[in-house]
Each structure stands twice: as C-alpha cells, then as structure tokens.
Amino acid sequence: MTMPLTRLLEHVLEGEPDLGDEVDAVFREAERLRRRRTRSLLAAGAAVVAAIAVTGYLLTTTLLPAREKAATPAAVATPAASAVPVPSDIADPVLALLAPAVRDKKMHIYPRPPERGSGWRQYSITDQDDKPRGTVEVAVYRLPEDLCFPVLAKPNKCARTEWAPAGVEYVRYDDDHDLDWQVHQTIARRISDGRTLALMATGERGTDNASTGKPGLTGAQIEKIGTDQRMFDAFGPDEDCVGAAATACPAFRMPVPQPAD
Numbered sequence: 001m002t003m004p005l006t007r008l009l010e011h012v013l014e015g016e017p018d019l020g021d022e023v024d025a026v027f028r029e030a031e032r033l034r035r036r037r038t039r040s041l042l043a044a045g046a047a048v049v050a051a052i053a054v055t056g057y058l059l060t061t062t063l064l065p066a067r068e069k070a071a072t073p074a075a076v077a078t079p080a081a082s083a084v085p086v087p088s089d090i091a092d093p094v095l096a097l098l099a100p101a102v103r104d105k106k107m108h109i110y111p112r113p114p115e116r117g118s119g120w121r122q123y124s125i126t127d128q129d130d131k132p133r134g135t136v137e138v139a140v141y142r143l144p145e146d147l148c149f150p151v152l153a154k155p156n157k158c159a160r161t162e163w164a165p166a167g168v169e170y171v172r173y174d175d176d177h178d179l180d181w182q183v184h185q186t187i188a189r190r191i192s193d194g195r196t197l198a199l200m201a202t203g204e205r206g207t208d209n210a211s212t213g214k215p216g217l218t219g220a221q222i223e224k225i226g227t228d229q230r231m232f233d234a235f236g237p238d239e240d241c242v243g244a245a246a247t248a249c250p251a252f253r254m255p256v257p258q259p260a261d
Helices: 002-013 019-077 093-104 219-226 229-233 243-248
Strands: 108-117 120-126 132-142 162-164 168-175 183-190 195-202
Touching: 093 108, 093 120, 093 219, 093 229, 168 219, 183 219, 195 219, 195 229
Parallel strands: none
Antiparallel strands: 108 120, 120 132, 132 195, 162 168, 168 183, 183 195
C-alpha cells in the first residue's frame, strides 16, 4: 500500500520548482530583518544617550551658576587683611569732605596718628610717590558768644569777616613766608548755633624749601571746605575742643580765641 501512495505523491509534485533557492531566500530575508532591528535598536540607544547628555548639560548650566553666585558673597565678606588699612569716607565724614580735593590733585590723604579726639581730627597728605606733603588739621568749638576773629599781625584787633552761604562768617589766614611752616588756614563760625571751626593745611615741616614744603591743599580749597555746612555737621553735637579736650587739640597757626573763665 506504501508504494502506490508514493507514486501518487510523485505525480502531485511534478512541475513544482526546486525548494533549494526558496529556502535560501527565506534565510536571507530573516537576516535582513534581524539587521534592521539591530540598527533600529542602536539608533534608539544613541538617541537616548544624546537626550541624557543634553539633559545633564542643561541641568549643569542652570543649577551650578546659582550655587556659585550664592557662594560669592562669602568670599567677598572675608577679604585678605591689608597691611595698611584704608580709611573709609563713610566712617569718617570729615575725611569724606577732604578726600575729593586731595584726590583731584593726584595725591593721597589718610588719618595721622593720634588721628582724632573729641572735637578734632588730623590727617597726612602724600604725593603720587608717597612723599609727605604735610598735614591737614581741623577742630570744632562751641562758643556761646560772638567771636572776635584775630588779625594775623595785630593780636589785639578783630578782623573783618567774609560771608559764606547759609550764614557762615569766616576769616582766611595764609602764611607762606616761613619756609619751614607754610600755612593755609580758615576760621569759620556758623551764626545759627555759634559752632566755630578751624581748618588748617600745612606743608611738610623741616624741608626748608618753598616748593617741597608747600601745603597739599590751597588756601582757596581750605576756605571752601572750612565754610561748608557739612563740615560743621561732620562732628558730633557734643564734640568740643574746649575744656578737657583742649590739651589734645592741634596747634593752629592762628589759634581760635577762647572765652575767659
């Protein structure tokens, strides 16, 4: 019974193509599909990696600068200590009024030891090469009575006063005859409260030279600063170079007359 069936099947398969080429075609198509899936997977993986990298970059550029900015004040708040402290114009309102005139002349001004006391201040001036250019001294007095402004050559006479804005009378004293002590000084009095101040710029002592001993500020500059309302207000309301503080006050070329006891 087997032989007839075999023969019968042989007749059925007659005329059909050889299966060898079809099998190879199936395997080639399967290989092509596998490679396509592999390339798709690699491309998808590369896209994921790129997305992660971009996300990381954006996070880094967005978050880190904020942290760095937050850390900056701490670095500024603790600067390295300087061997020479720089005076603050804000902490010393008298210096704030003097400094611009000195800096305009390309020079420097800083507190001169012992620097200050009740009702007085003193400063040193140096040029661009840090060579001494003398001192600036200022003192304030509370004088209840009218002031007899002294005359440089006649101590028993009262000088005629000039007037500055806002009710300030003053006399200017300039003396450049003494080569060892050239002086520009102004004494001013505010009429509203009787507060009186003396402002003096002197050249460097001991030079014995008219050029090197010239004061760092001119007489006109001392006059302008000494009659400025802000200079009167730069001192505390209780500061006074009279009484116990008088012994520490600067020695002015033209002393401010003191009331009799």
